Amino acid sequence: MSSKSFEYFMKGVFLISAVISVVAIILICLFIFTGGIPFIQEYGLKHFLLGTEWKPSNTPPSFGILPMIMGSIYVTIGAIIIGVPIGVLTAVYLSKFCNNKLYKLLKPGINLMAGIPSIVYGFFALVVIVPIIRDIFGGTGMNILTASILLGIIILPTVISMSEASLKAVPEGYYKGSIALGATHERTIMSVILPAAKSGVLSSIILGIGRAIGETMAVILVAGNQARMPARITKGIRTLTTNIVIEMAYAADEHREALIATAAVLFIFILIINGTFLIVRRRSKN
Amino acid sequence: MNKFVIKNMNLYYDDFHALKNINMNIHEKKITALIGPSGCGKSTLLKSLNRMNDLVEKCTIKGDILLDSEDIYAENSDVNLLRKRVGMVFQKPNPFPMSIYDNIAYGPRTHGVKNKSKLDEIVEKSLKSAAIWDEVKNDLKKNALRISGGQQQRICIARALAIEPEVLLMDEPTSALDPISTTKIEELIQELKKDYTIVIVTHNMQQATRISDKTAFLLNGELIEYDKTVNIFSVPKDKRTEDYITGRFG
Numbered sequence: 001m002s003s004k005s006f007e008y009f010m011k012g013v014f015l016i017s018a019v020i021s022v023v024a025i026i027l028i029c030l031f032i033f034t035g036g037i038p039f040i041q042e043y044g045l046k047h048f049l050l051g052t053e054w055k056p057s058n059t060p061p062s063f064g065i066l067p068m069i070m071g072s073i074y075v076t077i078g079a080i081i082i083g084v085p086i087g088v089l090t091a092v093y094l095s096k097f098c099n100n101k102l103y104k105l106l107k108p109g110i111n112l113m114a115g116i117p118s119i120v121y122g123f124f125a126l127v128v129i130v131p132i133i134r135d136i137f138g139g140t141g142m143n144i145l146t147a148s149i150l151l152g153i154i155i156l157p158t159v160i161s162m163s164e165a166s167l168k169a170v171p172e173g174y175y176k177g178s179i180a181l182g183a184t185h186e187r188t189i190m191s192v193i194l195p196a197a198k199s200g201v202l203s204s205i206i207l208g209i210g211r212a213i214g215e216t217m218a219v220i221l222v223a224g225n226q227a228r229m230p231a232r233i234t235k236g237i238r239t240l241t242t243n244i245v246i247e248m249a250y251a252a253d254e255h256r257e258a259l260i261a262t263a264a265v266l267f268i269f270i271l272i273i274n275g276t277f278l279i280v281r282r283r284s285k286n
Numbered sequence: 287m288n289k290f291v292i293k294n295m296n297l298y299y300d301d302f303h304a305l306k307n308i309n310m311n312i313h314e315k316k317i318t319a320l321i322g323p324s325g326c327g328k329s330t331l332l333k334s335l336n337r338m339n340d341l342v343e344k345c346t347i348k349g350d351i352l353l354d355s356e357d358i359y360a361e362n363s364d365v366n367l368l369r370k371r372v373g374m375v376f377q378k379p380n381p382f383p384m385s386i387y388d389n390i391a392y393g394p395r396t397h398g399v400k401n402k403s404k405l406d407e408i409v410e411k412s413l414k415s416a417a418i419w420d421e422v423k424n425d426l427k428k429n430a431l432r433i434s435g436g437q438q439q440r441i442c443i444a445r446a447l448a449i450e451p452e453v454l455l456m457d458e459p460t461s462a463l464d465p466i467s468t469t470k471i472e473e474l475i476q477e478l479k480k481d482y483t484i485v486i487v488t489h490n491m492q493q494a495t496r497i498s499d500k501t502a503f504l505l506n507g508e509l510i511e512y513d514k515t516v517n518i519f520s521v522p523k524d525k526r527t528e529d530y531i532t533g534r535f536g
Contacts, residue, residue, distance in 0.1 A: 173380030
């Protein structure tokens with residue numbers, strides 16, 4: 001093969017690789033929307049999204065997913081409340097306070113956290129967090145609070161890594177400029193460096209939201225999974241993702257379509273989150 | 287009057303002897319220029335006057351640097367207070383990524399000024415002293431990164447002035463700027479001399495002759511010659527100074 005035709009050949013290989021991932025995402029969209037939209041049309045968008053009853057085995061069955069939408073939103077907000085402050089402050093510590101020795105211990109630890117399968121987190125929460133919550137608040141211990149704590153931990157590596165990278169990317173000149181004005185190390189970091197990195201920190205939070213709202217296997221173990229409107233944070237709930245997993249195995253016909261439509265709603269959530277992420281990123285570049 | 291007195295000062299970066307037995311007095315309300323080829327230690331000397339060298343790991347200093355007869359490296363000396371008294375302007379303009387107003391107000395806020403009208407007053411006064419008030423007075427909320435490099439450098443000067451320092455250290459403040467901005471900054475420095483003691487590191491010998499009262503020539507960490515600027519550039523005593531200013535090396 002001449003070098004010229006080899007070049008064409010390789011170009012083709014790269015093109016095909018690139019196309020495969022695009023095709024995959026298109027197929028996923030097609031599957032989810034062609035599977036979900038007919039059901040939504042038939043059942044009614046308003047009934048589906050705002051219905052507070054999810055009773056697939058009743059006659060007639062009701063498929064309102066508002067409890068699951070609220071469930072997902074509640075645990076995601078909970079995860080943000082718990083995970084973001086810890087994650088951002090950890091990133092500040094790693095990038096500006098931590099000595100080299102400790103950094104070499106902490107950083108791989110955090111990277112490892114990102115690689116642990118979520119079912120392991122779920123199991124950990126089931127045997128450690130659930131009993132604690134049960135002792136404090138009574139009940140089963142499987143509720144919004146437990147799921148929030150668990151998801152807060154799961155999003156930590158996402159928040160930490162990206163926030164740390166953006167803190168490290170802040171130009172050295174800002175730091176020196178502030179120190180030269182007689183500001184302390186702490187004030188410089190909290191008033192100059194952290195605000196300068198805010199778009200990166202915000203991006204990390206948005207990615208964390210995406211991670212939390214999409215999490216399934218860990219949540220299923222500790223959220224209680226009751227398909228009802230969230231009442232208190234010490235009551236169990238069901239999220240969009242867990243709703244699909246729990247019932248998909250035995251669902252048929254309309255019920256099955258309702259679950260695919262649930263996935264479509266989840267997918268739209270993720271699209272909105274990623275869109276926000278892109279906007280934040282683009283703004284920070286300008 | 288001497289603002290700074292430097293006595294038998296030696297500075298090491300780890301085992302590199304960067305400044306060798308420096309002795310010099312810096313006069314109050316005069317402009318002192320530090321010149322010399324790259325790596326001669328002029329920036330290092332400048333940075334030791336407000337202890338910015340503290341940020342460099344393994345930097346050790348021996349000897350004394352006195353500011354108004356007080357040792358700035360004494361154990362009980364407050365480094366943040368020192369940096370409030372001895373302001374600094376950097377080579378590359380480094381305004382913070384916030385509004386012009388907040389940039390100027392940052393220093394005073396750091397040192398405890400909270401009153402809004404007091405801050406307004408300081409911001410206006412500092413921007414006027416840095417000769418940039420007229421250009422930005424209608425844009426105080428604008429992000430300081432969205433103005434030109436020359437304007438940014440004057441914002442940085444205004445930011446340094448806002449905490450009412452006694453000394454202003456300038457590390458090649460015009461080397462990243464175009465000629466017109468450079469002229470503006472040089473005029474400004476001349477103007478500031480009335481109220482501040484200024485020490486400026488410069489690569490540009492014309493600049494040293496244009497603006498400074500006294501010039502120190504450093505080479506390989508040694509202070510070779512320190513005299514009135516007119517003398518240094520017309521009748522240098524040391525052969526090495528003469529070689530440098532006539533462009534034989536550097």
